Amino acid sequence: MVDDNGKGYLDRFGKNAQGADWYSFDKHGVHFIGLVNVVDLKAGGLGTLGLEQLEWLEKDVKHLSHSTPIVVFAHIPLWTVYEQWGWGTQDSAQALSYLKKFGSVTVLNGHIHQTMQKVAGNVTFHTACSTAFPQPQPGAAQGPGPMKVPPEQLRTLLGITDVNYVRHKHALAVIDSTLT
Amino acid sequence: MKSYWSRKSIVSMMGVLAMAASLVLTESSHAAKTEAQAAPSEVKIDNFTFTDSSITVLVGTEVTWVNRDDIPHTVMSDDGAFRSKALDTDDNYSFKFGKAGTYHYFCSIHPKMTGEVVVK
Numbered sequence: 001m002v003d004d005n006g007k008g009y010l011d012r013f014g015k016n017a018q019g020a021d022w023y024s025f026d027k028h029g030v031h032f033i034g035l036v037n038v039v040d041l042k043a044g045g046l047g048t049l050g051l052e053q054l055e056w057l058e059k060d061v062k063h064l065s066h067s068t069p070i071v072v073f074a075h076i077p078l079w080t081v082y083e084q085w086g087w088g089t090q091d092s093a094q095a096l097s098y099l100k101k102f103g104s105v106t107v108l109n110g111h112i113h114q115t116m117q118k119v120a121g122n123v124t125f126h127t128a129c130s131t132a133f134p135q136p137q138p139g140a141a142q143g144p145g146p147m148k149v150p151p152e153q154l155r156t157l158l159g160i161t162d163v164n165y166v167r168h169k170h171a172l173a174v175i176d177s178t179l180t
Numbered sequence: 181m182k183s184y185w186s187r188k189s190i191v192s193m194m195g196v197l198a199m200a201a202s203l204v205l206t207e208s209s210h211a212a213k214t215e216a217q218a219a220p221s222e223v224k225i226d227n228f229t230f231t232d233s234s235i236t237v238l239v240g241t242e243v244t245w246v247n248r249d250d251i252p253h254t255v256m257s258d259d260g261a262f263r264s265k266a267l268d269t270d271d272n273y274s275f276k277f278g279k280a281g282t283y284h285y286f287c288s289i290h291p292k293m294t295g296e297v298v299v300k
Contacts (some may be wrong), residue, residue: 120185
C-alpha cells in the first residue's frame with residue numbers, strides 16, 4: 001500500500017475502483033460511504049480526500065432525501081483531533097458540507113488507536129480502538145507512537161466497536177468494548 | 181650605509197611569504213572541507229521525528245536514514261528526487277546527493293514528520 005501507491009491493494013480488492021477505491025452502497029435504507037484519506041499525503045499535512053473524491057461525494061449524495069441516515073467511514077478522523085500529530089483531514093470540511101442537509105450522519109474513524117466522540121449538529125463522530133496497540137491521548141506524550149503499558153493492562157486498552165441501527169432513533173447505537 | 185634589504189630582495193621575500201601564506205590557507209580550507217564532508221550524514225528516525233531535522237552536507241555525500249522507531253516510516257522528498265520503501269525498525273535507506281540544493285522531505289505515512297538536507 002505504501003511502496004506501490006496502493007497498486008497491490010487495488011489489484012486484489014478494488015478491481016473496479018474509482019480513484020483510491022472510495023465507494024458507497026445502500027443497506028436497509030441507510031446510505032454507507034467509504035472514503036479514503038490516507039493516500040497522496042503531502043509533507044507537513046493531515047489526511048487528504050482530494051478533489052476527485054470530493055467531487056464524487058458531492059454527486060453521490062446530491063439526490064438523496066434529507067431523511068436518509070448516512071454512515072461515513074474513513075481511516076483518519078474527519079475532524080481535527082490533534083493537528084500536531086497529523087490527526088485530522090485537511091479537506092474534510094468540504095466533505096462534511098455536502099452532508100449538512102441530512103438529519104442523521106454518523107462518522108466512523110480509526111487511526112488514533114483510542115475511542116473519542118464528538119457531536120456537531122446532526123453529525124456524530126466516533127473513533128475506535130485498535131486491536132494491536134494503544135496510542136497516547138493528544139499531547140500526553142512526546143509523539144503519537146505506540147503506548148507501552150504493563151502486559152496485564154494491554155487488553156483493556158484494545159477493543160472493537162459494534163454499531164447498531166435502531167429504527168426511529170436519531171443516532172446509531174455505537175458500543176465500544178475492550179478485549180477484556 | 182647601503183640598506184641590507186634591497187628592493188628586489190624585499191619583493192622576492194614578500195613573494196615567498198605570500199606563497200607560503202597561500203599554501204597554509206589552502207591546507208586549512210582543505211582541512212575544513214574534509215571536516216564538512218565528515219559531518220553527520222546519518223539521520224535517525226525515532227519517536228515520529230527525523231534527527232537532525234536539518235543537515236548540511238557536501239555534493240557527493242551519501243546520507244543514510246535509520247529507523248529506530250517502533251513503527252514503519254518512509255523518507256520521501258517533496259519534489260520526487262528520492263523515495264524510500266517503507267522502513268521497518270532498524271531498516272535504513274541511503275541516497276547520494278549529486279547536486280547542490282535544499283531538499284525537503286517527509287514521511288509519506290506520517291506527513292507531519294519533515295526534514296531537510298542542504299547540499300552545498
